[in-house]
Amino acid sequence: MIEEKLQVQKWSPEQVAHVVGIAYKTVYNWIDQGWLDVQLPDLPDHGIRRHRAKEKRGTFSHGRSIEKRPHKVETRQEFGHFEADTVLSGKRKGQAVATFVERKSRLTIVKRLHGRDSQSMTQAVLELASQLQDKLKTLTVDHGKEFANYQAIEQLTGTQVYFAHAYSPHERGSNENRNRVLRRFIPKGQAIEELSDR
Template identity: 35%
Template sequence: MKKTYQQLTYEQRCQISILKKSGFSQRSIAAAIEVNQSTVSRELARNTGSRGYRHRQAQRKTERRRADAVSATKMTMEAIELIESKLRLEWSPEQISGWLLIEQEQLISHESIYLHVWADKQAGGDLYRHLRRQGKRYDKRRNGKSTRGHIKNRVSIDDRPQVVDEKSRVGDWEIDTVIGKGHRGALVTVVERVTKYTLSAQVNSKSAADVTQATIRLLRPIKDIVHTITADNGKEFSYHEKIAKALSADIYFAHPYSSWERGLNENTNGLLRQYFPKGTDLKAIKAIDVRQAVERLNTRPRKGLGFKTPEKLMNIHRAAKAA
């Protein structure tokens, strides 16, 4: 019999959490997220903890069960073709590994994907050119331990207010960097979670000093609508306390290798790659080119926004706030 059950996404678990707390029935929740009532019932039975149903906890419990239940998938030709197709879309090995586990129930570690990339490079292939860190092994290790996530005084996304996940206010941002060819230059990108309004600035390097300065310069003019910023664990965000103080905002860090926790920012960086393709020397581009690319993103109708533009929604919010 063909399997009809579809795994819930992280976004659907967020909706379940919100609707359940609001007193909706399982039938109403199922209708709202467009799944069978049995799916909601099964989700609540499996993933409700001692403090009730919490979407982050539910996601982690599901991922642990899958990791325990699924045997490591061999690098078959079919798996390799799928992995290589995602690499050529500029997906990182971590993103591919996570996607394979959640969407395909295939357990292939990001380390295995990196090994395949390096083997391909030695054989004269070009897969490595699609990585953010071309020519270098990702995640430099010391004494066999990862150095990612070791940012002083970082606050985990687990402590981020529920209102950020609910997207019930404007002013919660995600931040990331886009790296140029040979690490020549970078773009700092920040995107607001509700309106999808994007800001970006060119920097000479991915250093914490340059990224911090650019972030403050981008957001200080609108600091009244900057409540939180969510970053990954890159060392370029080591000066997060300086950013928080300058903007009077709270900064949170996603779990290492959990890019889906900043999915909007990852998607926005992909849209920017349309204007600054992989291999672009970002130190050589002009500031006006960055402004024009960002303007196009902000003035483009988005299906997820009811075909309104990020710029229009942000302007509406700022006008209402000023009234």
């Protein structure tokens, strides 16, 4: 079953581990020890470039640092602490999607954005807060321009927005992982407006 998920269905070890109920490092150990008929280069996320190209979508430098985020967010013991980001189509103009990943449960919510600006992201966060019925406690984001309206988000939702350090995607690791999975369904260059909401 595990080999089929990895080889045929192209699941990541993290996805398999979550479904089976084991630690993802166990899956990697089984592969390394030859207990699974799978090679590391065959995995969907193998060889990911860890050094990102320079940010092209615009950034800003204000906001509350992740260093001020409460320790309870880091421990993943409480529901309501989300990481957020955008996935772009790769085209210069057009739609994008916002991804929200809850740190404790790994609940992932994807919302279509009608633009790549802060107004579109603010609207998506307001919809998320309404959907969660005031369970949205914190958001951890990067310094992309779509989060420039963070003060309005805080005032309208009562949540606290924290900003990860520049070029530190590991500080929003759950979100980055989900974005890689999403990229299998929305490859770069795919026009998001051509996709259905399913």
